[in-house]
Amino acid sequence: MNRPANVDGLLEPRPPSPLQEVRDDRFERYGVRLLLKRDDLVHPELPGNKWRKLAPNLRAAVAGGYGCLVTFGGAYSNHLRATAAAGRLLGLPTVGIVRGDELAGRPLNESLARCAADGMRLHFVSRADYRRKAEPGTRARLLAGAGGEGAYVVPEGGSNALALRGCAELGRELRGAADVVAVACGTGGTLAGLAAGLGPGQRALGVPVLAGGFLGPEIRSLQTLAFGAPAGDWSLAEDFHHGGYARVPAPLEAFAAEFEARHGLPVERIYVAKLLWALAELTATGTFPPGTTLAAIVTGRP
Numbered sequence: 001m002n003r004p005a006n007v008d009g010l011l012e013p014r015p016p017s018p019l020q021e022v023r024d025d026r027f028e029r030y031g032v033r034l035l036l037k038r039d040d041l042v043h044p045e046l047p048g049n050k051w052r053k054l055a056p057n058l059r060a061a062v063a064g065g066y067g068c069l070v071t072f073g074g075a076y077s078n079h080l081r082a083t084a085a086a087g088r089l090l091g092l093p094t095v096g097i098v099r100g101d102e103l104a105g106r107p108l109n110e111s112l113a114r115c116a117a118d119g120m121r122l123h124f125v126s127r128a129d130y131r132r133k134a135e136p137g138t139r140a141r142l143l144a145g146a147g148g149e150g151a152y153v154v155p156e157g158g159s160n161a162l163a164l165r166g167c168a169e170l171g172r173e174l175r176g177a178a179d180v181v182a183v184a185c186g187t188g189g190t191l192a193g194l195a196a197g198l199g200p201g202q203r204a205l206g207v208p209v210l211a212g213g214f215l216g217p218e219i220r221s222l223q224t225l226a227f228g229a230p231a232g233d234w235s236l237a238e239d240f241h242h243g244g245y246a247r248v249p250a251p252l253e254a255f256a257a258e259f260e261a262r263h264g265l266p267v268e269r270i271y272v273a274k275l276l277w278a279l280a281e282l283t284a285t286g287t288f289p290p291g292t293t294l295a296a297i298v299t300g301r302p
Contacts, residue, residue, distance in 0.1 A: 007058045011089055013051055016173040017042045019295070022263055026280045031290025034279070035178055036265070037297045039170065045089070048299035049183075049190040050082035052170055053163035054154070058086055060162060061152035070095045070148035072133060072156040075103055076111045076246055078270075078300060079157050084120035094120040095146050099130040121147075159189025164196065164226035170297070171197020171204070171232070178202065178295035180288065182279055184209050184271035185236070186245070188219040190299065195232030196223065204234040207278045209271055210245045213238055240278035246270055252277060268300045 017039045027034045039048035046054060061069055069092055073080035080096045087094035096115055104124040108116060116122060123146035132138040133156075143149055154160070171194045174181050181198060182205040185191050195204035208215050215236060223230045242252050248269045256273035260266060267273050275296055282288065 007055065007062055007090065011043065011046065011051075011055070011058075011086065013043045013046075013055065015042050015051075015169070017048075019174075019177060022265075024262070027283050027294070030283050030286075030288070031292075032283050032288050033293040035293065035295040037170075037174060037181075037295050040266075040268070040298045040301045045085040046082045047301055048297070049167065049170075050078060050158065050300070052166040052193070053158035053189055054082060054086055054166075056162035056166045057152070057154050057158065057160070058090065058092075061092065062090065064152065066092075066150075066152035068093045068095060068148065068151040069154060070097065070143060070146060070151040071154040071158070072097045072099075072130070074099045074245075075109055076270075077156075078111075080115050080120070081111055081118075083154065083158075084115040084118035087120065088118040094118075095148050095151065096120045096122050097130075097133070097142055097146050097148075098122055098124045099127055100124060101126045123147075155187075157187030157189060159187040159192070159222060161222075161226035163189050164193035164222055167193025168197035170194050173197075174295055175199035175202070178293045180205055180292060181295045181297065182207060182275060183297040184275040184299060185215055186210065186271070188215045189222060190297075191215075191234060191236075192219045192222040192231075193226070194297070195234035196227055198232055202233070204232060206234065206236045207240050207275045208236060208238055209241055209274050211241045211243070237278050237282060240274050240281070242274060242277075248273070255280075266302050268298075268302050271300060272296075272298055 020036045022034045043051045071083045084094050101124045167190045180203050185206040185208045191206035220230050255277050256267040
């Protein structure tokens with residue numbers, strides 16, 4: 001099947017995303033300036049890092065003449081939703097391999113229902129198999145079971161060498177704009193690319209939204225795969241996951257709601273709220289010296 005070659009023309013992204021200053025006394029009283037990199041506005045259906053990571057892979061899939069796109073994710077995966085939306089916009093069939101075979105007989109949650117509405121075929125697999133999806137034998141079996149042999153495969157979260165090069169462009173857009181550029185992290189791909197794109201004297205800070213402390217080696221591995229070696233100045237603030245992925249305890253919910261009311265901005269809870277909370281806490285404990293300009297990357301919308 002012939003596929004249109006102009007992915008950007010069909011998806012109509014709007015980079016560079018705007019940079020917006022926020023006046024907030026939780027930062028100003030410590031002499032710290034807060035900017036929001038509104039990457040949530042870069043595309044209406046593939047916001048923020050989803051566009052940055054998916055676009056290079058979509059270009060490769062279309063250029064290679066692949067007839068299908070296969071990817072992986074959990075039941076509430078933003079990446080699955082973005083991939084399904086991209087497939088609909090491009091006329092490219094998509095398959096989502098979903099963690100948890102116990103979900104197969106249940107009604108779809110809102111996230112998976114959106115994937116299905118966008119034409120994604122959902123294939124549920126056991127959590128044990130999902131954990132081993134990087135092993136060649138298990139991966140081949142999962143792809144065969146999903147009818148995805150010969151498809152273009154995008155990894156969980158979209159993080160691969162192509163994705164990192166897309167995220168490096170985000171860093172280049174922020175050169176000279178801030179001393180510290182912070183982003184919430186799932187698989188680490190956005191931070192890995194972002195750090196590589198920043199200029200001299202700038203530092204990238206990642207706020208993991210999952211517990212476990214596993215991201216450091218993964219980021220170094222991704223950078224070596226994409227750039228040949230670790231790249232850029234980056235670090236992780238590990239203690240702000242609030243209990244793990246998709247956990248939004250009452251204090252975090254209250255913080256996000258108050259930030260929305262104070263600044264008139266939507267705050268996505270799984271990633272962005274944890275990022276903003278972390279920056280406020282780190283500022284209050286003196287992590288950033290007076291005169292620091294922070295840029296927080298808004299990777300998605302509620």
